[in-house]
Amino acid sequence: MSSLQVTLPDGSVQSVAQGTRPMDVARSISPRLADDAVVARVNGDLWDLTRPLESDSRLQILTTKNPESLEVYRHSTAHLLAAAVLELFPETKLGIGPPIETGFYYDFQRATPFTPEDLQKIEERMWEIQARDLAYERKYTAKGEGLKLYADQPMKVQLITERAGDVFSEYKLGPHFIDFCRGPHVPSTKRIKAFKLLSIAGAYWKGDEKNAQLQRIYGTAFFNKKELEDYLNKLEEAKKRDHRKLGQELDLFSIQDLAGPGLIFFHPKGGIIRKLIEDWMRDQYLARGYSLVYTPHVMREDLWRTSGHLKNYAENMFSGIELDDAAYRLKPMNCPGHILIYADKLRSYRELPVRLGELGTVYRYERSGVMHGLMRVRGFTQDDAHIFCTPEQIEDEIVNCLEFAIDVLKTFGFEDYEAELSTWDGGASSKYEGAAELWTLAEDALKRATERLGLRVTVIPDEAAFYGPKIDMKLLDALGRKWQLSTVQFDWNLPAKFHLEYVAEDGKRHQPMMVHRALYGSVERFFGILIEHYAGAFPVWLAPVQTVVLPITDRQLEYAKNVQARLEQAGLRSHLDDRKEKVNLKIRDAQMQKVPYMLVVGDREAESGSVSVRHRKHGDLGAKPLDQFVEEVRGLVASKNVTE
Ligand SMILES: [Zn+2]
Ligand SMILES: [Zn+2]
Numbered sequence: 136m137s138s139l140q141v142t143l144p145d146g147s148v149q150s151v152a153q154g155t156r157p158m159d160v161a162r163s164i165s166p167r168l169a170d171d172a173v174v175a176r177v178n179g180d181l182w183d184l185t186r187p188l189e190s191d192s193r194l195q196i197l198t199t200k201n202p203e204s205l206e207v208y209r210h211s212t213a214h215l216l217a218a219a220v221l222e223l224f225p226e227t228k229l230g231i232g233p234p235i236e237t238g239f240y241y242d243f244q245r246a247t248p249f250t251p252e253d254l255q256k257i258e259e260r261m262w263e264i265q266a267r268d269l270a271y272e273r274k275y276t277a278k279g280e281g282l283k284l285y286a287d288q289p290m291k292v293q294l295i296t297e298r299a300g301d302v303f304s305e306y307k308l309g310p311h312f313i314d315f316c317r318g319p320h321v322p323s324t325k326r327i328k329a330f331k332l333l334s335i336a337g338a339y340w341k342g343d344e345k346n347a348q349l350q351r352i353y354g355t356a357f358f359n360k361k362e363l364e365d366y367l368n369k370l371e372e373a374k375k376r377d378h379r380k381l382g383q384e385l386d387l388f389s390i391q392d393l394a395g396p397g398l399i400f401f402h403p404k405g406g407i408i409r410k411l412i413e414d415w416m417r418d419q420y421l422a423r424g425y426s427l428v429y430t431p432h433v434m435r436e437d438l439w440r441t442s443g444h445l446k447n448y449a450e451n452m453f454s455g456i457e458l459d460d461a462a463y464r465l466k467p468m469n470c471p472g473h474i475l476i477y478a479d480k481l482r483s484y485r486e487l488p489v490r491l492g493e494l495g496t497v498y499r500y501e502r503s504g505v506m507h508g509l510m511r512v513r514g515f516t517q518d519d520a521h522i523f524c525t526p527e528q529i530e531d532e533i534v535n536c537l538e539f540a541i542d543v544l545k546t547f548g549f550e551d552y553e554a555e556l557s558t559w560d561g562g563a564s565s566k567y568e569g570a571a572e573l574w575t576l577a578e579d580a581l582k583r584a585t586e587r588l589g590l591r592v593t594v595i596p597d598e599a600a601f602y603g604p605k606i607d608m609k610l611l612d613a614l615g616r617k618w619q620l621s622t623v624q625f626d627w628n629l630p631a632k633f634h635l636e637y638v639a640e641d642g643k644r645h646q647p648m649m650v651h652r653a654l655y656g657s658v659e660r661f662f663g664i665l666i667e668h669y670a671g672a673f674p675v676w677l678a679p680v681q682t683v684v685l686p687i688t689d690r691q692l693e694y695a696k697n698v699q700a701r702l703e704q705a706g707l708r709s710h711l712d713d714r715k716e717k718v719n720l721k722i723r724d725a726q727m728q729k730v731p732y733m734l735v736v737g738d739r740e741a742e743s744g745s746v747s748v749r750h751r752k753h754g755d756l757g758a759k760p761l762d763q764f765v766e767e768v769r770g771l772v773a774s775k776n777v778t779e
Contacts, residue, residue, distance in 0.1 A: 140191040151188070158184040158322065161196045172196050173204035173326070174319050181207065183319040186273055199358040209234035211271060211320040212261075212330050212356040216241050218269075218312035219260035220352075223253075225311070230290050230340060230349050232314075238330075238355030242338055244290070249335050249350055257352070258332045264309060265327055271320035272307040281305070281315070290340060290347075291315050329363035330356035333370075369614055376614070378666035379508040385671050385728060387679075388509065388662075397506040397513030399659050404679035407708065408665070411677055412658060413494055415546065416518045423539060425492040425520055430472030432496060433463045442471040443632060451499050469495035470626075470651060473521040474633050477647075482637040487647065488524035488532055494658065495519050509663030516658040523635065523647040526576055533584035533606075533623060536652050540608050540621040541588070543654045547665060548674060548777030551611035552620075554590045556581055557598035568601050569627045577625045577648075578604045602628035612668040620661070621654040672729040672751060675779050676772045682709045683725045684746075687718050687737040694741035698734060698761060705765045707772070726751055731779065732768065750779075 141149045141160060151160065157175035161168045161184070175182045176195040181203060188194070197204045213232035220227050220243060230242025243249075249257075276284065278299050285291040295303065295315050306320055307313045321327065332354040340346035357363040374380075382388045387405035390396065401409050420427055436455060439445045444452065448467060455462035466472065473491040482489065496516045505511060522532050537554075544552050559567045559574050567574070581604060585592045592606070599605060603625030609617050626649045629635075636644040655661040665673070675681050682702055686695035695711055702709040710730075712721045718735060725733045734746040739758075746764055748756040759767075771779050 139188055141188065142191075142193045144195050154187045156185050156187050157182060157194060157196060160194060164196070168196055168198070171198035171200075173199060173201070173321055174207045176203075181319050183271070183273055183322070185270070185322045186319070205358070206234040207319055208321055208327065208358065209239040209356045212327050212354065213239040213241050214271065214306060214308050214312070214314060214316075214320065215261050215264060215324060215327060215330075216257065216332070216352060216354060217243075217314065218264055218308045219257050221311045222264075222309075223256060223260055228290060229288055229314070230338075231294075238333070238353065240351050240353045242340070242349040242351050244340075244347055244349050249352065251335075254332050254335065254352065261330070261332075265324045267309070268323050268325040269309045270323045271318075273318055273320075274305050274307055274313075275302050276305055277302050284313075285315065327356065328358065329360045330354055331363060331367065372614060373616075373667075376667045376670045377508075378510075378663040381666050381671040382508070385679075387666065390508075395513070396503065397501055397511070399509060399512055399514070405662070407679040408673065408677055409658065409662060412655070412661065412665075413518075416494065416655065419539065419542070420492040420520070423490075423535065424488075425490040428473065428476055428491045428493050430469060430476070430493060430495060431466070432498075433465055434472070436462045436464055438471050438475075439464050441632060442474075442629060444468070444471075453498050453500055465498040466495075467497050467499050469493055469497060469517060469519040470521060470629055471633075473519075474629060474635065477521075477523050478633055478635055482523075482647075484525055484637055484639050487637060488522055488528050489647075490520055490522045492518070492520035509659045509666075512657075512659055515660065517653045518655045518658065519651070519653050522650040522652065523630075523637075524650075525637070525639070525645075526648055529577065529648050529650070530580040530583055532650060533580050534587055536623045536650070536654075537584055537588055537590065537606070537608075540623070540654045541590075543621065544608070544610055546775055546777075547661075547677075548668065549610040549612070553609050553611075554585060554592040555607045555609065556585065556592050556594045557600075557605050557607070558594060558596050559599045559604060560597040566601055567599065569603065573627055574604065581606050581623075581625075600624065600626075602626050610664075612664065613670070614667075618664050620656050620664075622652065622656070624651045625649070626651055672731075674771075674775075674777045675731045675768060676775045676777075678729070678731050679708065680710050680728065680730050681707050681768065681772070682732040682734055683721075683728075683730045684709060684711045685718055685721045685725070685733055685735045686711075686713065687735065689715070691736045691738065691741050695736050698736060698746060701761060701765065705769060707765070707768060722749065732764075734764070 138150045138152055141151055158169060161172045172184055174197050175184055176197060177188065177192045210233065217229055217232055224245060228244040232239065232241030278301055281295050281303060282292055285295060303315060304317060305313055306316045306318055332352060334353045336351045338349045338351040340349055355366060357366060385404060386402050388402055389400045391400055417427060436445060444467065452467045453465045455464055476491055477489055494516050496514060498514050501511060501513050524532050558578050562571055605622055605624035607619055608621040610620050611617055630646050630649045635647055637647050639645045684695050684699050686692050692713060699709055699711040722733055729751055731751055733749040735749060736746055740746055745758045745760050747758045748764060750756055
């Protein structure tokens with residue numbers, strides 16, 4: 136009998152019999168490895184542990200520790216889902232069932248909608264099949280024969296017609312379910328130890344709304360129960376913190392059907408927070424040597440033609456508005472406006488750097504269905520600035536931008552962040568514009584700036600925009616979720632298009648370096664992130680209502696009004712709850728509204744000029760002289776304390 140050479144990652148070579156499977160090799164190395172194994176890699180391709188090796192092979196056994204394994208595991212769980220659905224609802228037609236970042240899904244076509252009870256039944260059946268320990272059997276079928284085999288599964292027939300070679304692979308699981316599938320899969324259902332079905336959503340075959348409407352069942356799967364529990368807890372917590380839900384409960388903002396999707400209405404309480412966010416930024420602009428500018432919301436199409444937006448960005452823009460003199464467009468970006476201000480006069484090197492900052496509202500055409508609360512909208516306000524400088528100035532400018540970005544994060548209570556540097560391909564292709572010296576200059580400046588600040592940075596090669604490299608700052612919120620926030624982006628495309636110049640020391644005209652930078656990114660989205668990070672319990676300096684005064688009975692109403700007046704005089708945002716309700720109910724309502732301080736006033740407080748302080752998080756803090764309370768809270772507000 137002939138044998139095969141198997142080369143393992145440590146370089147050792149084994150000679151094995153024909154028909155040997157990766158699982159056999161794993162077992163020969165150690166039973167433990169065989170137990171942990173999920174899938175194999177054979178000559179670079181993922182391969183079932185139970186699929187015989189076909190030739191001399193480089194073989195690696197992948198365990199639960201390898202990131203690729205989870206996808207295989209989740210895809211196998213999707214098959215388990217489909218097998219359970221077919222057992223329970225044999226008339227169902229199958230779409231596709233891939234793994235996704237958060238788990239897996241499978242698309243089904245069925246006249247009757249699946250109910251939440253069905254979902255539970257399906258999950259129970261999945262566990263039954265799991266316990267049967269069925270093998271994921273790989274089979275090979277000739278195309279013609281396969282088309283007959285799948286005759287009652289029209290979507291599979293379509294996929295086989297489009298994609299299958301003369302002979303294709305499929306995976307069988309139990310007597311009812313067989314799937315046209317490349318694999319690989321885990322060896323058998325017993326391997327799947329922790330999963331949960333999560334939701335049902337509508338979908339279209341191949342994502343095209345002209346096609347059949349399908350029901351998509353989402354689920355997730357992990358290698359063990361503990362990881363699954365952690366994930367489900369996090370999902371639960373994220374649901375509680377959903378900014379759309381809190382936005383309504385705390386009366387912060389709304390989206391109005393009559394006005395259109397993706398357009399945000401800030402209610403009075405949200406308006407206060409927005410004012411604080413924007414005031415801080417405008418003050419910082421001025422303190423850091425930026426000039427504050429304002430540019431129009433609509434501008435002529437000629438401008439957008441010059442900037443290249445009509446050519447490269449039109450699909451993201453609102454369509455034209457015809458006026459008597461020309462067609463106009465809502466601005467999707469602030470850059471051309473700032474460029475017109477820069478170019479309005481001839482600049483000398485002595486004036487540089489010119490830093491023009493704006494809180495500029497832009498409009499972008501997001502497709503229906505992709506909008507999401509404050510996170511993805513059609514109209515939003517960028518804290519947008521453009522810096523025009525000489526090549527000698529760029530490194531310091533980048534350092535300033537990054538320091539500014541870090542201050543934003545710290546001020547608003549984000550301790551954890553990281554940076555990503557997107558660079559070009561070193562000139563390997565022609566997709567990047569600008570001379571190699573420019574790229575080197577800019578990328579070196581970005582790198583040195585991060586080094587000077589000791590920033591944790593990941594370099595992502597070949598991910599730059601065609602017009603220049605950039606740094607993105609990502610924050611980690613209270614749930615450990617990563618959010619893209621600030622961007623510092625070089626651009627030599629727009630300065631060239633608008634023929635920007637400055638007169639250098641040599642008396643000649645040069646093109647300035649230009650940097651786009653936005654630190655909140657979008658004020659609306661930043662507000663959404665803040666809501667979720669704090670679960671609506673904003674630190675006292677940001678809280679729309681900082682204190683609520685709660686008289687126990689009408690007898691103390693006069694005193695309560697005096698307290699309220701004193702708080703307002705001290706610049707604290709306060710509400711007097713003078714409803715004729717029990718004080719416990721008023722406390723509960725204030726607690727629901729996540730007001731930091733509740734001030735209960737009864738006869739004793741009225742006589743002694745004090746307030747009984749209750750904190751939303753720390754509970755009862757006892758009685759305090761009113762003046763002392765005012766001073767303490769003013770101190771927290773002035774220092775922008777983020778923990779109280
Ligand atoms: Zn599959
Ligand atoms: Zn810009």
